[in-house]
Amino acid sequence: MLTRAKRLNKDALACYHSAVRLLAVREYCAVELTGRLLDKTYPTELISTVLRRLKHDGYLSESRFAESFIRSRMKRGESPQIAAMKARHKGVDEAALQIALDQALLSYDADAVCRALLKKRDPQGLRRADKRVWQRHARFLQNKGFESAKIVRIMNESVQFEHDD
Numbered sequence: 001m002l003t004r005a006k007r008l009n010k011d012a013l014a015c016y017h018s019a020v021r022l023l024a025v026r027e028y029c030a031v032e033l034t035g036r037l038l039d040k041t042y043p044t045e046l047i048s049t050v051l052r053r054l055k056h057d058g059y060l061s062e063s064r065f066a067e068s069f070i071r072s073r074m075k076r077g078e079s080p081q082i083a084a085m086k087a088r089h090k091g092v093d094e095a096a097l098q099i100a101l102d103q104a105l106l107s108y109d110a111d112a113v114c115r116a117l118l119k120k121r122d123p124q125g126l127r128r129a130d131k132r133v134w135q136r137h138a139r140f141l142q143n144k145g146f147e148s149a150k151i152v153r154i155m156n157e158s159v160q161f162e163h164d165d
Contacts, residue, residue, distance in 0.1 A: 015042045015050045020059060027065040030055075031091030062093040066100035077117045079145030080104040114146050114154045127155065 015037060022028060022036055030051055037047045054060035066087055073083030084101045088094070118137065127134040134155065141151045 011042070012046055012050060015040075015046050016053060018042075019050055019054055023054070023059050027068045028060070029062055029065045029087075029090055029092045030060060033060065062096040063099060066092050066096045067103070070100050070104045074104060074108070074113075077113060077144050079110065079113075080108055082145030110146060110150060111154060114141060114150060117141060117144065118154065 018040055019033060019037060022033065028036070033051065033054075034047055037050070038044070042050075051060060069087050069090070069092070070080055070083045073086065074080060078086075080101055083104075084097055087097050118141065121140060122133070122137055127137050138148075138151050138155065141155075142148065
C-alpha cells in the first residue's frame with residue numbers, strides 16, 4: 001500500500017512540474033492547462049488536484065491570464081470586446097474576464113486604433129481607387145471588432161484629410 005501511495009505522489013509531482021513548466025512559458029487558464037495535461041495522459045483526478053495546488057501556490061491565475069490575453073489581442077489591433085469573446089471560447093472564468101475587460105476599456109481609444117490599423121494596412125490609400133479594396137479593408141476592420149458606422153466614418157475621414165492637403 002505504501003508503494004502505491006509513493007507512486008501517486010510521484011505522478012502528482014510529475015504532473016505539477018509539467019504544469020509549472022508550461023506556465024513558465026506563458027499564462028494559461030485552467031481549462032487550457034487541463035487540456036495540455038490531459039494530452040500528456042495524466043488522469044483527470046490528478047489534474048484537478050494539481051490545479052488546486054497551482055492556484056494555491058499562485059502559479060495559476062485566471063485574472064492574470066485574462067489580462068494578458070486581452071492585452072496581447074489588443075496589441076494585434078482587436079477590440080477588447082472581440083478579445084473577451086475569444087477568451088470566453090478558451091474557457092476563462094467570467095468574473096476575472098469581466099474585470100480585465102473593464103480595465104482594458106478604460107484606456108482603449110477605438111478611433112486611434114482604427115486609424116492606425118487602416119494606415120498600416122493601406123499606407124498608399126489604394127482604397128480610394130478601387131471599391132473592392134475599400135470593402136476588403138472595411139471587412140478587415142469589422143473582423144477586428146469595430147462598428148460599421150465607425151469604420152465608414154474613419155475611412156471617409158481619412159480620404160477627406162488626404163484631399164485637403
